[in-house]
Amino acid sequence: MKDPFQAVKVTDKVYWVGAIDWDLRDFHGYATRRGTTYNAYLVMADQPTLIDTVKAPFADEMLSRISSVCDPKSIRYIVSNHSEMDHSGALPRILDLVKPKKVFASAMGVKALKAHFHWDMPVTAVKDGEKLELGGERLAFTESRMVHWPDSMFSYLEGAGVLFSNDGFGMHLASSSRFDDETPDWYDEAAKYYANILLPFSDIVLALLDKIAKSGLSPKMIAPDHGPIWRKDATKIISLWGEWARQKPRNKAIVVFDTMWGSTDKLARAAAEGLITAGVKTMVMPLRGSHRSDIATELLDAGALLVGSPTINKQIFPTVADVLSYLKGLRRKNLVGAAFGSYGWAGESIKQVQDALTEMGVATVETVKCQYVPDAAALEAAYGMGQKVAAKLKEALR
């Protein structure tokens, strides 16, 4: 039987030979409700070159797609732009089968691949700005260190103007379409990917965007390792990354909470009402129904974060601790906000939430807490907290 998986032609010489992971629903803590793709690319130069591989269980799918273009054993070079296992997992098996003349990675990539596979495979380190002749085609390498791993690297196919950007400008989206113009609903997944993977590295992203702009590279296409290939909106996704990286606050608040007996829920709703009546677009995200990665995504274009927790055994409620830990790691800047919550006898969680927000750099207003069930005064205080956050946000937006 003919191999069921086919390559997709990207340019005269470039083919997509990756894999579609329709099943993936969790990418290290990030809810990937629409699956993902692991993109790999074959450049059919005189020295056929494979750019990145796929997650290990998808090696056969990739080999099948390669076979629809050429004998995998004819591949001479492999470029590893990024050593994370979703792009390098299949590499040992491919190396065994293909036996390429050379494997290339950034200097940090050489170390990272060795630390993953504990092998003696000689991987050639390429420097920032170095070029590689493929015979009729040429690749130019640009380090993209910490976007989002130390080893990350972009490879640019001169002439055709294709930028292989590893995780850069990617998104988790399994689809039958390989190109952005065939995937008009890409925005939400691109924003979610930035918010959950790249946000902590935003200063480095801005420096990299600047470096690309000054380098004179003018990619006609951007071919990332996840999601669609940018052939229509390459400029737009670069511009969106700049916007997201700058993290300017917007007139939007996120109210995150969990509740035991409905008291923190009531405070959350009152606080939200205070925000709404002050003219702030507000989203209340109860943690029983909101995934941490969706909260991070909503925060991307917000300016305020309010977090509420009941106290349980002198601690923050577990789901609230989870989301605070996750958001702290993502290091969203330029937020105002508040901590609130309910308690039975001591109320430690409210101070703990406040401390966490302070550690995250959120400029907070006074906390609001209530014992057992909020009375009218407590609800008024929560409403007032919302109004104070709204006023602080308006100041920040000026």
Ligand code: FEO
């Ligand atoms: Fe898609 Fe950083 O791996």
